[in-house]
Amino acid sequence: MRLSELKVGEKAEVEAVKAVGAVRRRIMDMGLIKGTEFQVIRVAPLGDPVEIAFKGLYLALRKNEADGIFVTTMSDVTAK
């Protein structure tokens, strides 16, 4: 599942960052790497970008970037 498909309020864990090049670098530098747990906080008034929270910080990213981040929702994590 992709980050961009999550609903507001959902919690999930990063599985892999499949974006390429500089975008991936930036996302990973922010601390969004395999295993990072986060929550989707809100979507901007016009539908894009989305805001997520993890490790005590709030990050905004466009759906386009969120598309490159693969996640497992928390309910699936506990099921495993």
Added chain:
Amino acid sequence: MDNSNVIRIALAGNPNCGKTSLFNALTGAHQKVGNFSGVTVEKHEGYLDYKGYRITVVDLPGIYSLTPYSPEEIVTREYLIKEPPDVVVNVLEGPNLERNLLLTTQLMELEIDFLVALNMMDEVEEKGIVIEIKQLQQLLGCHIIPTSAKKNTGLDALLDHIIRVAQKKITIRKNKLFFRPELELSVDKITALLLHQKELKNYNPRWLAIKLLENDRAVYHEVQQYPVWLKIELALQEALREAEQLHDSEPEILITEDRHAFIRGAMKECVRQTSAIKATATDYIDMVVLNRVLGLPIFLLVVWAIFQLTFTLGSPIMDGLQLLFDTMASTVEPLLPNETLRSIIIDGIIAGVGGVLVFLPNIVLLFIGLSFLEASGYMARAAFVIDRVMHRFGLHGKSFIPMITGFGCSIPAIMATRTLKSRTDRLVTIMIIPFMSCGAKLPVYVLLTAAFFPPDVAANVMFGIYLLGVIVGLWTALILKKTVMKSDSEPFVMELPPYRWPTFSSVFFQAKIKALMYLKKAGTLILGAVLIIWAVSNYPHNHVLDAQFAAETARIEQSGASDTQRQALTHALDLRIKSEQLEYSIAGRIGKVLEPVIKPLGFDWKIGIALVTGLAAKEVVVSTLGTIYSIGQSNDTDVELKSILRNDPSFSQATALSLMVFVLLYIPCVAAIGVMKKEVGHWKPVVLYSIYSLSVAWILSFIVYRIALLML
């Protein structure tokens, strides 16, 4: 001071961790601080004397990692690698330690002398976070000094440590962070190869090896020049294959993951949350401010409120200042027997420079409003809310921050585009910034709206002008993106910092700096311009007209008309002769040449002159009008331009609107052009841009003028 007592330190850390605040606290400077990422885009130097040492402090743009991303981040990396200072102070945002430590792990690899300033300790305590500093020191192998740049705590301890590190009185253990074994093998292999290449001796080989595995382009280019590259390339390919086979991943990702794993461990060991985590003020504010329904209206309201504040609160003070200048003019008039001198002082200096100075309160209010946006943390939210719109026009939500800065002044705004990574996005943003109406254009709007519109609509007219600028800017961006500057749009990954109260002193000093700059400009550039304008509007003098004036006055005197009639006639004559003198002058002649081009916009030659001189600085438009109109009018001491314009038959609401639109859009001032050239790199785009903006200004003024003539 002898050389051994000079210490050079640099502040390096993530964006928004408080480097500039710390820099200001240490050196007593007033560099700009703001609550969003990317405030500082250039390195700044300052110094302080402490316990017999001269400590030079270098403030750097923030970076998330040593693999840079945008132009301003490259500045920092280059500085740290190419000209390392005696001591690097790694500033960390205490409440956000986990993310901040990533850079620290990379500094550890550089094996340089560095210290950690654990900043924002006040917020750390407030949030009930406890950081075991001793333990963290052990893990990182460097000294950690808790500080608060806001409360000015820990500064002396920091300085003491800096001195001790610089004097090598404390040895730094230089801990290493070890990656998973297979990566370590690759690192070792590449390090060994690098050691053979003499030319690379200046670099730390382990660091180079890690950077190569991390796909760092700059390091690639450096190493590729040497023969050893052939062997290294093989080693890198092998590492890549291994990562793929073992982890279905890449060395670059694995390295970052290992760093984060190390940090995770350190966090577990050293950081505790003592109180329960509560929803913060930021959470509550954002629920409203970023609300799906309210977000956009609130955004518009905030921007509108700034202009309303600028105008409404500014007006009474402005009127007070105007009164002061009027009184000044009427007081000095009788004291100046020499007519030329009187004209220079009253028509030139008081009308021209005073005419600009009365807008000081508006300018200061505008900057206070903007700095509130910057310091509170709303700026990043605004970018978040508006990104979709910006994206539609091919721009980036982050382009929005320089655009807002552009409402203050184009020059810092153009420089602020350095936070954009993609070069085309940067160029496009630079090209639209001048359409964001700057503070220097404000006097023109305040003058014209106050003269021609009732007070209750004046601020709205002004808001409309600003809005028009934004719209033209966005369409320009779209056109550029669709034609000459095609590119994929830049990714949007941006942190939303917690809201912070702007500190009174930073807002105050920013306002003070802006006010002083404005005064300085009025006293130098504008004064100079005014004197030139005065001269070219007074000379050459037509003596035939003088004689005509004398003859006709005599005739009026001798005619049998009553006193009041005679007075009215003389007054009319005076006006006519003065305006003919003006047309005879150099300014008049230049203006007359321009007139045919600008006539369709409702401008006469006087406005033409003002527009030309406005290229020096936009406030000069007002000074020029002030000087020309006050030379051309009969009552010497009425220097209030507002009422002069209102009474001028060639000026109407339509002219005022058309002029505002023209000033909004036409060629930016010389200083802005210069900075544009510097940031863009060559003249061609700047020249093309100037032609473009002039054409847009002409066309839109024409349309506005014609519509206004029909409707008003």
